[in-house]
Amino acid sequence: MIHNSHLSLFLILLIITALGCVKKEEEQTKTQINYLKAYDIPVSEPSALDLTFREKGFWTVSDNNNTVYKLDNWGKIVKSFEVEGTDLEGISILDENKLAVVFEREREIVIVDTSGVELKRIKVDLAGELNHGLEGITYDTESKRFFVLNEKIPCLLFSFDENLNELSRDTLNYIKDASGIHFDARDKSLWILSDESQCITKCDLRGNPIQTYYITVNQPEGLTIDSEGNKMYVVSDINDALYVFSLE
Template sequence: MSTILKLELESRCSIKNKKAGLSEPSGLALAPDGSLWTVCDENRRLFRIDFAGQIQESLEIGNRGLEGIAFDAEGQICVVDEDVSKIIVYDCQTGKEILNRRLQDLEGFASIAAHFEEIDGNGLEGITFDTMHNELLLLKEADPGLLIAVSADLERITSVEILDEQKGFTAEGKKMDFSGMCFDAKRDLLWILSEEARCVFTFDRRQSRVVQRHSLKKNQQGRSIRYAEGIAVDKNSERLYVVSDDDAKLTVFRIVEC
């Protein structure tokens, strides 16, 4: 990709609402209708929020330990459960569970089984839907970081990539980790967050390498993003949304092509 992308800070707001149970968001996604959804790992609810951080709707679900959220080709909500390495699909209208699949039950799991024997908090951390290849992509946090492609019917693992320094993932002396990702259909790229590195990478699956690295540390306005846990890009790829865990803040960037 020859185009250089820059992120310009546009806005920032709190989405914290302890009374409603929204305090430590751990994932972020844009629905097909353009609405913004988040999930928290400490409660049993999914939240639809507006771009000012206000809760518009919440769905009660039956699971905790959820670490990522995405929408599949049919507009259903897909999440990952870090504790048991599982994908769960919910109806976006009712929150009713449609199906769930343990990673270990998928065809092809044997190739990555050794990386899930003792995850110790380094399990599945993110999920997104690749609309160009009709695949769900799963993100393993660390030791090692993995990008796992799963068929849309949740029956088999179609490919696995180790996300390491050779592919361009570096944390400037810190331990590399991954905390969220989203698919950019306009550019056929992944935006991948690292909480420890305090940055977001653009990753090209075709070339299997990082294209750019964007710092989330202090910018010209003196602001930085801590505890980045969820990321989403709008359908026109003009805005990038990042949600923070402990701070419970939603940050909006404008994506500028240079």
């Protein structure tokens, strides 16, 4: 009887602990995305977005004229420069002085400094339709890994090392297309934006979905989140606008 009572007590404690862990995990992953405001930006067909290194503004690109733009917090252009290529579709800061961009049709990743001087260019081994190529890029400064999206047919997530050697490619079957990506340093996760599915999916680093949020932004093509995880920013390619959301 004493043995059985000890076993019963152990099982009860085990169940309580398990329930507590589940509740804690739910609390950690529970997030709400709430719309705050939107404002026009003077960039034709913005196709990507990242905060500046000090988070005092934004970097974006136009696939209409292959130009990189630096914007202040109010969306005004601070500086701009062109990058040689066709169909510029993604941007990510690497440090205070360098950026990475991708070209959809050429399947190229290009490293430039913040004045537009090209430092490196590589071509990704990728078949398929020209207009369904590379679509977004983000960077983990700690591991020095790049994460790159292929838009669709197939929808893919690539990872590359600091020298742009391919490490992995994974198929994303849960969205119709991929249009933007952000690396979240707080918990080492990825946020992947889909224009056609009208959603943002939080994923692990191999693209496995953790949680999905639905949005109503016309043709969203880029997103970023501040380092504190308080605000999310999304650009609309068709509306030439920047949308601000709170994360709670």
